[in-house]
Amino acid sequence: MAPAGDAGDVNAITTEGLRKSYGDLTALAGLTLDVPAGELFGLLGPNGAGKSTTIRILTGQLRPDAGTASVLGVDPVDDPVGVRERVGVLPEQESPPSFMTPREYFDFVGSVRDLDAETVDARVETWADRLGYGAKLDTMNTDLSRGQQQKVMITAAFLHDPDLVFIDEPLANLDPIVQETVKRVLRDYRDDGNTVFLSTHDIDVAADLCDRVGIVREGELVTTRRPAGLGEERLLDVFLREVGADTDALDDASGGAGAGVETGADEGSDAGEGSDADGATGHTEGTDAGPGPDTGAGR
Numbered sequence: 001m002a003p004a005g006d007a008g009d010v011n012a013i014t015t016e017g018l019r020k021s022y023g024d025l026t027a028l029a030g031l032t033l034d035v036p037a038g039e040l041f042g043l044l045g046p047n048g049a050g051k052s053t054t055i056r057i058l059t060g061q062l063r064p065d066a067g068t069a070s071v072l073g074v075d076p077v078d079d080p081v082g083v084r085e086r087v088g089v090l091p092e093q094e095s096p097p098s099f100m101t102p103r104e105y106f107d108f109v110g111s112v113r114d115l116d117a118e119t120v121d122a123r124v125e126t127w128a129d130r131l132g133y134g135a136k137l138d139t140m141n142t143d144l145s146r147g148q149q150q151k152v153m154i155t156a157a158f159l160h161d162p163d164l165v166f167i168d169e170p171l172a173n174l175d176p177i178v179q180e181t182v183k184r185v186l187r188d189y190r191d192d193g194n195t196v197f198l199s200t201h202d203i204d205v206a207a208d209l210c211d212r213v214g215i216v217r218e219g220e221l222v223t224t225r226r227p228a229g230l231g232e233e234r235l236l237d238v239f240l241r242e243v244g245a246d247t248d249a250l251d252d253a254s255g256g257a258g259a260g261v262e263t264g265a266d267e268g269s270d271a272g273e274g275s276d277a278d279g280a281t282g283h284t285e286g287t288d289a290g291p292g293p294d295t296g297a298g299r
């Protein structure tokens, strides 16, 4: 774990002009962002906006076509293994291996992570207790519920005690009780001085959980906001405006709509037109009613 004093001192993640295309399809169109160490950051965007692509590049699974990135001071393009050694990763909808029990899976992860057996046992006990699935440690993974499998995957992502974790859609398909447990775990982890980078298309999750939210639209970061500092404005309103949503198509925007909305390419976004608070990151920083200007350089 990172020493508590490190929080906010440096950026855990920096990207500059990340671009990625799959054939003719542009998934990332120059994504620039900074995430300070010690922040619980959420990348929020509609389906297909480029969130998973961003995480895959930052975790060294995918090479960008252009642009630069630094993760805990390591370049994920030059040294993808170095990044993966330092961070925890929980991809969307990942399940533990069907032919193992959780305990066997953690032993496997521990050996890959070069952890001794005592350390693995102690950490597994702590995490299983914390997430409330200790009685299932020797049950086949296929016999676990979806929520229990997600808890196993969370434990695996945290097993080597990384300073930074990437989690793609952390609460998808989890019941409200498990969601609250996972939120608490992520907040506690942040409170210990570590960094969380999550992606979601769920505005309520982003608003409730994240210190700061970056809204991504068609492969570009169009604004960042601190949900706690929004005042009367709702993150939903900011999201709908920034992604250029066709609000006429929404039956009732105030009823939690927004996830999965279609983007209109040229409508309603002020991408790139607002004040650029830090001048260096090149993206629009939104009005921040929080403790100070949201420059992306501190919490």
Ligand SMILES: Nc1ncnc2c1ncn2[C@@H]1O[C@H](COP(=O)(O)OP(=O)(O)OP(=O)(O)O)[C@@H](O)[C@H]1O
Residues within 6 Å of the ligand: 022, 025, 026, 027, 045, 046, 047, 048, 049, 050, 051, 052, 053, 054, 200, 201
């Ligand atoms: N391997 C691939 N080959 C071709 N196209 C891809 C590939 N991976 C992603 N894409 C496309 O790139 C775009 C961005 O995808 P990405 O998965 O990064 O979006 P996302 O914001 O994570 O979406 P979601 O919220 O639906 O998971 C989408 O249009 C997607 O169809």
